[in-house]
Amino acid sequence: MNRIITIFLLLSLFFPGLKAQEEIPFRVMSWNVENLFDTHHDSLKNDYEFLPQSHRHWTYLRYKKKLENIARVITAVGEWTPPALVGLCEVENDSVMRDLVHYSPLKEHGYRYVMTDSPDERGIDVALLYQRNQFKLLSYRSIPVGIFTTESRPTRDILHTSGLIVTGDTLDIFVVHLPSRSGGAKESEPYRLFVAKKIKAEADSILTSRQHPLLIIMGDFNDYPTNKSITQILEATAPPHHPKPLKLYHLLARKAKENKNKGSSYKYQGEWGLLDHLIVSGTLLDTTTNFYTTEKKANVAHLPFLLTEDNKFGGLQPFRTYYGMKYIGGYSDHLPVFMDLETRTK
Numbered sequence: 001m002n003r004i005i006t007i008f009l010l011l012s013l014f015f016p017g018l019k020a021q022e023e024i025p026f027r028v029m030s031w032n033v034e035n036l037f038d039t040h041h042d043s044l045k046n047d048y049e050f051l052p053q054s055h056r057h058w059t060y061l062r063y064k065k066k067l068e069n070i071a072r073v074i075t076a077v078g079e080w081t082p083p084a085l086v087g088l089c090e091v092e093n094d095s096v097m098r099d100l101v102h103y104s105p106l107k108e109h110g111y112r113y114v115m116t117d118s119p120d121e122r123g124i125d126v127a128l129l130y131q132r133n134q135f136k137l138l139s140y141r142s143i144p145v146g147i148f149t150t151e152s153r154p155t156r157d158i159l160h161t162s163g164l165i166v167t168g169d170t171l172d173i174f175v176v177h178l179p180s181r182s183g184g185a186k187e188s189e190p191y192r193l194f195v196a197k198k199i200k201a202e203a204d205s206i207l208t209s210r211q212h213p214l215l216i217i218m219g220d221f222n223d224y225p226t227n228k229s230i231t232q233i234l235e236a237t238a239p240p241h242h243p244k245p246l247k248l249y250h251l252l253a254r255k256a257k258e259n260k261n262k263g264s265s266y267k268y269q270g271e272w273g274l275l276d277h278l279i280v281s282g283t284l285l286d287t288t289t290n291f292y293t294t295e296k297k298a299n300v301a302h303l304p305f306l307l308t309e310d311n312k313f314g315g316l317q318p319f320r321t322y323y324g325m326k327y328i329g330g331y332s333d334h335l336p337v338f339m340d341l342e343t344r345t346k
Helices: 002-014 060-077 094-102 105-109 185-209 228-233 253-258
Strands: 023-036 085-091 112-115 125-130 136-143 158-164 170-177 214-220 248-250 266-268 271-273 276-281 298-300 307-309 316-318 337-344
Touching (some): 023 060, 085 094, 085 170, 085 214, 094 105, 094 112, 112 136, 112 158, 125 158, 158 185, 170 185, 185 214, 185 228, 253 298, 276 337
Parallel strands (some): 023 085, 170 214
Antiparallel strands (some): 023 337, 112 125, 136 158, 158 170, 214 276, 248 276, 266 271, 298 337
């Protein structure tokens, strides 16, 4: 009993306001924000497309509006309570993350962040925003993916972050952005399989080394739930009735199959599909524990203001920043995905 009281007191120092037997909402969000670049040239990167003098005319005012748009979406997905964790893809550098956290409307929420510094030629990276009152950062690292062949281009690193949650457990998060489908889905698939194998190896290491592993893998895979990177490499399927603790499960796979419109985050040539994934360890699907989730708690954020008319193919499509080379001032070509976890403290 004394040990339990001691642990609770220590957690109270990390998480002010913690109360015994309290259920605390814990929302996790993942979003490809579509080219969050600043307006300054990085001499080591190919960022010429997003400069004031470029053919896109990426000005400071457009950049500022982009930050405001991202802040609005994060706030809306949180339903006016900021999500505990937000994984972001396609952020250029530390400068844009600092501006987002400290000089956009998001500053009211007090986020901190960690991010990668990848060898990607365009300079885009992945990042994780976190609320310190729900997630105490323990460590983070940028995991290099390496080169698939001598002809392949460098790609984004994997961001691995570990933190303490209010139950006293350690939560591990991978934020990933796999290689694009440029050049064709079939032709580029080996690159995504290569990165997926790296993710699987890192995930297995955590699942077998931690006493009670809690793992979330999220981000833009540039693959659908039925593709090999998900089904064969990560072996992440829709959760069964009795999930195995050390296996990986895809929280949105069943929704993507049964309701293509509501279960999709991206539209390509008139077809909706899910490129943005929420994958968890089976330990997070055990509803008898103090920190868990279920399929029903994972969704794609089809917020009305994130959608616009698809004049070419009909229906709706994501309201993006650019349509081709034309600036339209929207949000992103991807929709956010999110999930809720139930947190019980004793």
